[in-house]
Amino acid sequence: MGSVTYHFGEFDLDPSLCRLGNGGRPINVEPRALALLCYLVEHRDRLVPKKELLDAVWGSDFVSDAAVTTGLRTARLAIGDTGRRQQFIRTTHGRGYQFVAPVTVTPQETTEAATTASTRDTIRFCRTPDGTRIAWAVTGAGPPLVKTANWLSRLDMERATPLFAHWFEGLTRGRRLIRYDGRGSGLSDWTSGFTAAEWIEDIDAVADAAGLDRFPLLGVAQGGPLAVAYAASRPERVSRLVLSAAYARGRLARAHDAAERAEADLDLKLTLAGWAAQDRSYQRFLGAQFLAASPPERWDEFTAYQRQTVSVANGARFLEAQSRMDVADLARRITCPTLIVHSRDDPRVPISQAAELAELIPDSRLVLLDGRSHLLTADEPAWPRFLQELYAFLAEEDSGRGR
Template identity: 35%
Template sequence: MAYEFGNCLIDPDKHLFEYDGFPVHLEPQVFDLLLLLVDQKGRLVTKDDLVQTVWQGLNVSDATISARINAARKAVGDTGRVQAIIKTVHGRGFQLNVEVKAVAASAQTPDLSRSDTQNIKFTRSSRGARIAFSKSGNGPPLVRVAHWLSHLELDWQSPVWRPLIETLDCKNTLYRYDQRGTGLSSRDLEGAEIDAFADDLKAVADANKLDCFPIFAASQAVPVAIRFAQRFPQRVSGLVLYGGYVKGRALREAAQGDIDEETVLGLIRAGWGKADSPFVNAFSTLFMPDATPAQLASFVKMQTETISPENAARLRQIIDRFDVSELLASIRTPTLVIHAISDAMQPVEQGRILASEIQGARYVSLESRNHVPLPQEETWTTMMHEVQFFLDSLQP
């Protein structure tokens, strides 16, 4: 049995929470807190009730309780001032401010079977490169452009990438692939440059008979998506560009906080895939400083099974020399640009250039320091809502 309240759904059996139909990752204590409020159906829940149920009677501070309440409010769309869902009864406790309705299993939405399986196949790209691609979900097509580190099978189980996959294929048929040099695709990087990576995208679209489709691209996949849209404008209905750049770090003037190429290459060569090396901490600081231990561990596994240390360094040198600055003015595709304000890998200025140079592009900034979007971040829900709202706007 699941329960609907406001724009939310909570399912204790599946440990699932959704807002506006999208899965939202919640820490266990936040999930239990919300479930207690739902169980009480508007009746008062005191701080003592919270301590007994959520913390099993352990001694916790008021600050800890307040932090979990704030996280729960963020999840349901409330703020400290706007208390449409979770109301504070000063001096007494908290209560749910909306009706709770039980939902039978057959009526629960969305259908989670959309992400239970993925269908992996192979196609050929330019220079004979073998490209692995997968399909999951149901709905209008959406192609996620491959990026530096990807592995279709490992991503499917990753605590970093699986939440993104599930959110994107919640209302869409999602096509993903491993670019040449990585994952299940050919590991040969001979002749790899931006047009070759755009060819990989075209090969996947052709193999799935996609004539016109929106694209989700992150980081170095952004220049590839722009190059593809410039070469084949009739095939792209929309662009979602997250954490991208116009010029690679080897070509652009260093902005404040920008990391130079030799630093990144040095970290790769020093400890690629070694869980006990200083590289892991440095990698975390650059890519996802707020990652959990489980998320970091999945990245280490991804490194060892996705690409060799030599090819990882070589691929970084290739993508750090992408330059699409001369192409932006020619892009007429509806575009959404999203960028974390404190992104250390790709400075926010690169996102602002993208949004200002692509005609009619919409720009959304996130109060985040993570280059890799993490489901436990407060900005996660904002980002996912912006993405789906944009994708919905493309439908006739």
Template identity: 40%
Template structure:
């Protein structure tokens, strides 16, 4: 999939109940999408990240993306006395307090549990819920065995000893839990992010909190359209946890992803599956009356645009239209240029807006 970058972002701060300052970023235009905080992010670095950049490029194509750094991490307050699930939930409430219209809430990894708790507490604010690589119960909440307790304690202690240090065995293992199929450059960037985003103490205290998360009973009470996606080879959060979420949340749609990565990379087929699923779920995959727009598209480009809107990949479009994949790739690039966008999701939003006469 072709990618050129992401829109500029506006960084701002909100104040949590205990006085902690939470760093937020807003980018893109259109319907609001909020991403609940999770590891490992740093809003001032993510735009240039070889791991997160493609996520931001595509998500901002669906609307205005609001995201923020966890307390104690990134640009948020570093000197934090309380790290708890309730504090994280309070921070999310502070971030969304000024958002008036219902929004889509995306929860990745630990953000899934936060999103579930928030959606149940604020049903009037959450229009749709997307949970990616998430879980309802942390390690010690789902497994009380001696082995689980030893695993949790070992990982936490290793964090206190090895977090943020160069070329330690811990850093290599921790990175492989998130992006085992990443390139050397992506692994190096991820390890450097540890140093920049949090101290060893904050990391260990955060991990201790993650182990005890339990929102399974809350998930069963949800009454909001929910999409659950999970990689079948995820080493950080077992696939069974995503399946449990989908089985527990009433009427949730479940999409397995063929990947070993906890954070999907844009070079793997699963990334296109995720984007297609988002397009369907967020309502951007409807048929487009492309001939009614004034972008100067050729008939061939209109055909390609219609299939892009249905969530088809370049190879699928090529097979359907009996073209080479290179030809389709060039036509998609031409669509980006004519419509003035950078991503497939932006393309669909812009054309839909042109049809209705609205500004995206």
């Protein structure tokens, strides 16, 4: 079934956007409780056992049966239900739970014209104070979500690359996604600097060109420390911060001893050797770290795309700058609510780096996903969980919280 909205009582539930509303007014619900409500509504034709709810909503996270009880209480409060007044969710003791209220289903608009209009890219250009030309694009419609540039992109190609297509479908569900090619790569000018201050100016230029004063910011992988630096430097502009597969310090910056420095240096040299020589065996080293859960042919697809985004010289400069980036002190200055999402078995950036970010950023929450890839793929269970957490977090702002 395509995307639908469920209507019951005075409420509207949109699982694709992780959004509950009453008469058009968003209702803030804790993400797990909202996921539990969605599951019960979608399976309203039968009684759902407690263990099935635990597996569906909490996955492999180690939680007790009390988690379901707490989640149910939260979901019931959101829709005016109680343990005694079970007009929506009925408990059958010892067996499970069932959504029993009448539900009507409205399919969301899925015509080709509507889909094309909502997902079409509009590529534009702007200039930074130092005169660098930056390519930026808008996809979708609705409240804005700005994504920082990361390793590496080319606006006119990434939508057609299967490895990235699901990001656009996922990030434009009721949202207007604004992204750009970082200076030195893609459609942006290839002759420019590679410093944090210059990268921050790139975001300023894109946000100004898009007419944005204040917006949520998404930083993925190497775009994470840049997003941290921007949120700390421009607190008046960033309303919410989302970090995925991110870190506060690059591999060389966080090396504590000679062995770690040698390992970080080897990682950099292997990647640069493959990049310069176009040697597949070396290039697969990087592809395997980004896409550990994927077969080797997808690693090749990834590196083939990267080769078309930047020159060999600029690729080396990117890697060197990112490896030495350190935003730990800036992270402590972030004042906006922050969501940190990270795969448990990310081979490129270990979860210790996500934990460090969560410790450094005052108003942050950490969500660990079951996954093995640095770059989330469409067929990983972690991907829908990431979208669920993202949209629930952004919905808190839409409902008026965290402003």
